[in-house]
Amino acid sequence: MAEIQNLNTDEILGSGYWPDYAPISRPLWDDMLNVYFNQGKAEKFPGWAVRKAVTNLTSIRTIAQESNGGNDYVYLGGNNSGAADDKLVRILNNTTEAVLGSGYTQNTVWSIVPWNDWVFASNNDAAVQVSKAGAAATSVTTPFTTCRFLHKSLRHLLAINTDLGDQGVYWTNENDPEDFSTGAFGNITMRELEGGIVAKVGLSQHIALFSPNSMQLLFYRGYPFYFSAAPNVIRGMGAAGPFAAVVAGNFVYSLNKDGAFRSSGVAFESITRPAIQEWIKENVNFDTTVAGQPASHHIRAIHRPELECVQWFVLTGTSADTPRGLVYNYRRKIWMITDGAVTAASDRLLYDYPLGVVGTDIVDLGSGYDQGSSGMQSYLQTKPMDFDLREREKMIDFVRFYLERTGNLTIRIGVMENLDDSISWIDDSLNVDKIDVNRSGHYFIFRVQTSGSDTGTKWELTGWSVHGQGAGKVRS
Numbered sequence: 001m002a003e004i005q006n007l008n009t010d011e012i013l014g015s016g017y018w019p020d021y022a023p024i025s026r027p028l029w030d031d032m033l034n035v036y037f038n039q040g041k042a043e044k045f046p047g048w049a050v051r052k053a054v055t056n057l058t059s060i061r062t063i064a065q066e067s068n069g070g071n072d073y074v075y076l077g078g079n080n081s082g083a084a085d086d087k088l089v090r091i092l093n094n095t096t097e098a099v100l101g102s103g104y105t106q107n108t109v110w111s112i113v114p115w116n117d118w119v120f121a122s123n124n125d126a127a128v129q130v131s132k133a134g135a136a137a138t139s140v141t142t143p144f145t146t147c148r149f150l151h152k153s154l155r156h157l158l159a160i161n162t163d164l165g166d167q168g169v170y171w172t173n174e175n176d177p178e179d180f181s182t183g184a185f186g187n188i189t190m191r192e193l194e195g196g197i198v199a200k201v202g203l204s205q206h207i208a209l210f211s212p213n214s215m216q217l218l219f220y221r222g223y224p225f226y227f228s229a230a231p232n233v234i235r236g237m238g239a240a241g242p243f244a245a246v247v248a249g250n251f252v253y254s255l256n257k258d259g260a261f262r263s264s265g266v267a268f269e270s271i272t273r274p275a276i277q278e279w280i281k282e283n284v285n286f287d288t289t290v291a292g293q294p295a296s297h298h299i300r301a302i303h304r305p306e307l308e309c310v311q312w313f314v315l316t317g318t319s320a321d322t323p324r325g326l327v328y329n330y331r332r333k334i335w336m337i338t339d340g341a342v343t344a345a346s347d348r349l350l351y352d353y354p355l356g357v358v359g360t361d362i363v364d365l366g367s368g369y370d371q372g373s374s375g376m377q378s379y380l381q382t383k384p385m386d387f388d389l390r391e392r393e394k395m396i397d398f399v400r401f402y403l404e405r406t407g408n409l410t411i412r413i414g415v416m417e418n419l420d421d422s423i424s425w426i427d428d429s430l431n432v433d434k435i436d437v438n439r440s441g442h443y444f445i446f447r448v449q450t451s452g453s454d455t456g457t458k459w460e461l462t463g464w465s466v467h468g469q470g471a472g473k474v475r476s
Contacts, residue, residue, distance in 0.1 A: 004394070004470075005387045008402065008463030013042055016334025018275050026383045030445075034338050034378035036307065037329070043460040044450065045327075045338050046307070047376045048356060049367035056089050056099050059291065060357045061298075063344040066114030072350045074362065075100075075119050077110025088112075088121055088129065088137055091362070101129055101137030107292025109242055113150040113157065115177055120157060124148040128159065130178065142180050143187075144170065149200050149242070151207060152177075153220055153227075156184070160209065165189060166196025169209075169218060171227060184226055190216055192233040199239035199254070201247050203265055206230075208252045210239035215254070217265045230265070237261040237268040240286055241294070246301035246310055246347070248330060253310045255299060257286055260312070260328060271328060276335050283324070285315040302345040302354055306366055308332075313342040340371060369458045377452035380461070384416050384443035387466060395471035396437040396444060401464045403433065403448075407457035410449050415441035440471055 007013065007028075014037040015027035034045040054060065054076065062077035074091040087102040088110070100119070108123035121129045124146050127139035144162035147170075151158040157177035159170045167190045173183035190197065195211035202208075207218040215237045217230035238256045239245045245254040251262050259272035259280055272280065285295040300313040308331040316324045325338035344357040345365065353364035361372065370376050387394060401411060410430050414423040423445055429435050446464070450457040 002469055003465055003467050004389065005385075005466040006463070007465075008040075013037070013040060013461075013463060014332060014334065016329070016332070017336055028382055029380060030383040031381040032337055032379065034376055035336060035380045036327075037332065037334060037336065041460050041462045042380055044369050044376070044378045044458050045336070046366040047368050047370045048340070048353075048358065048363040048365050048372065049370075050358075050361045050372050051351070051355070051364050052091060052094055052097075052362040054089065054091075054097065054360045054362060056087060056097060058360060060344050060360065062110040062112055063346045063355055063357055063362070064112040064114055064119075065346050065350050065355060066116070066119075067350055068114075068116045071117065073114060073117065073119070074350070074355065075112045075114060075121070076344075076357070076362075077112055077121065077123070088119075088131070090119065090131070090134060092134070098134060100131040100134070109148075109293060109297055111147075111149045111151075111242070113152050115152060115157070118177075120150050120177060122147050122150050122159070124161075140178050140180075142170070144168075149197070151200055151202065153202065153207060154205065156226065158207070158227075160200055161197040167191060167193055169197075169227070184223070186226055188218070188227060188229060190218070190229055192216060192229065194233070194235060194238075199242050199245045201245045201252055203247055203252050204250070206265065208245065208247075208263075208265065210237075210245055210254060212240070212256060213238035213258075215239075215252075215263060215268070232266070234263055234265075234268050237263055241296035241299045243345075244296065244299040244301055244312065246303050248303045248305070248310050251330070253301065253328070253330075255280075255301065255312050255314075255326070257281070260326075262330070271330075271333070272335075276326075280326070283316045284326075285317060288315075290315060298343070300342060300345045302356075302365070303347050304354065304366065305348065306353075309336075311338070313340070313345065339377070370455050371452075373455075375450070375452045375455040375457060377450060378457075378459075379447060379449035381447040382445055384419060384445055386443055387468075389470045392470035393440050393442055394444070394468055395440045396466060396468035398434055398436045398438075399446070399464055399466050400434045401448075402462045403459060405431065405457075405459040408450065408454050409457065409459045410451075411435060412445075412447040412449070413437055413439075414445040414447070415439060416443040416445070417441060419443065437468075 018026040057078040129137040147159040148161035173179040194214040199210040240256040259277040327336040
C-alpha cells in the first residue's frame with residue numbers, strides 16, 4: 001500500500017479550533033477539549049494542582065495576591081447566598097488562614113486591592129473596607145457610600161463606579177490610600193463612555209475602563225491634575241462583566257456578547273473569527289442569574305504567559321461553576337477550548353503559576369496534567385478527511401501515529417460515506433502507534449483521547465502517515 005497522507009506540518013497540526021464551519025472546510029480539527037497547540041504538535045493542555053484548601057469559605061469568587069516584607073499574601077472574597085460566605089479572608093505564606101471581616105451582604109462581587117501588608121476591599125454594598133497587617137477590617141471614610149471597583153495606580157487608590165454615579169472615579173491623596181478628602185485627591189466622570197463602568201484593568205500607568213460596549217483610558221498625568229480621560233472612546237469593544245478583561249503585554253483583551261477584542265488603548269480589533277464568535281453566541285451564558293449574580297459576572301479572564309495565551313473561564317449553562325475555558329493564543333492567533341470549574345483567578349505573581357480557585361481550593365493553574373487529585377479528560381478529533389482523493393473511495397491499510405505518551409491514550413478511527421452521516425467508529429486502540437485499519441470508505445476521522453478517570457496522563461501528537469489507495473467507485 002502507498003502512503004496517501006503524511007501530516008506533520010505545524011501550519012495544519014497547529015491550526016486550532018474551528019467550530020461551526022462546514023466540516024470539509026475546516027483546516028483539520030473538528031472537535032477538541034483540553035488540548036494545546038505548541039510548535040508543530042498538539043498536546044494535552046496543562047491542568048492544575050491544589051496549593052491550599054480554604055476552610056472559612058464555601059464559595060469563592062474573588063482572589064488577589066501581594067508580596068511584602070518577605071511575606072506572601074493571598075486574599076479571598078466569598079460570594080454566595082450562605083452565611084458562611086459573607087467574609088473576607090487572608091492566607092499568609094500559604095499557611096495561616098484568617099477572617100478579616102464578616103457579616104457582609106451576600107451575593108455580592110468583591111473588588112480587592114492589596115497595598116503592602118494592608119488590603120482594601122469593596123463589594124458595592126458596604127463601605128470600602130481596610131484591613132491593616134491582618135487586623136479586623138474597618139470602614140474607610142469616603143465622599144461616596146459604596147463603589148463597585150477599587151484600583152491601585154502608583155501612589156493612589158481609586159474608587160470606580162460609585163453610588164454617586166456609575167461613570168465616576170475618585171482617587172485618594174498620594175501615599176495615603178485612606179484619604180479621599182485632602183491633598184492630591186480628586187474625581188472625574190467618564191461621560192463619553194456608552195454606559196456605566198462594568199470592568200477595569202491597569203494598562204501600563206493608565207487604567208482601561210469598560211462599559212458593556214465601549215472602552216476609554218484614564219490617563220495618569222501626575223501633579224497637579226493626576227488623572228484625566230483619554231480624548232478618544234473606543235466604541236464597539238466592551239466587557240461583559242467585572243472580570244471579563246485582562247492585560248497581556250501592551251494589549252488589553254476583553255470579552256462580551258459580540259466576541260473577544262484586543263486593544264492597545266488607541267484602536268481595537270476583533271480577535272474572534274466568525275466561527276468562534278458564533279460559538280460564543282451559542283454557548284456562553286451571559287444573562288441567567290447564577291448564585292445571585294448575572295452569569296456575565298462569573299466570567300474570569302486571566303493571562304497565561306507560559307502558554308502565550310489569554311483565557312476566559314465562562315459559564316455555558318446555569319451552573320454556578322464555570323465549565324468551559326475559552327483560550328486565545330495571541331502569538332499564533334488560534335483558539336482552544338478547555339474545561340474546569342474555575343470561579344476566581346489571578347495572574348502569575350507570587351508563585352510559578354497563576355492562581356485559581358476550584359471549589360474551596362486555591363490551585364496552581366498549569367501545574368501538572370490532572371485536575372487536582374482527579375484525572376483530566378482530553379480529546380482531539382479531525383474533520384472528515386478524504387486525503388485529497390475526493391472522487392474516490394479509499395481503502396486504508398494502516399495508519400501510523402507519531403506521538404509520545406505517558407499513561408493511557410486511546411486512538412479511534414471512524415468512517416463516513418457522506419458528510420451528513422453519523423460516524424461509524426471502527427477501531428478503538430489503547431496505547432498503540434500503528435493501527436491496522438483494512439477498511440474502505442469515503443471519509444475517515446481520527447480521534448485521540450484520554451479519560452478523566454485516569455491520572456497522570458500526558459500526550460503529544462506530531463502527525464501521522466496513512467497507507468492505502470484510492471479504490472472502488474468514482475463519484476460523479
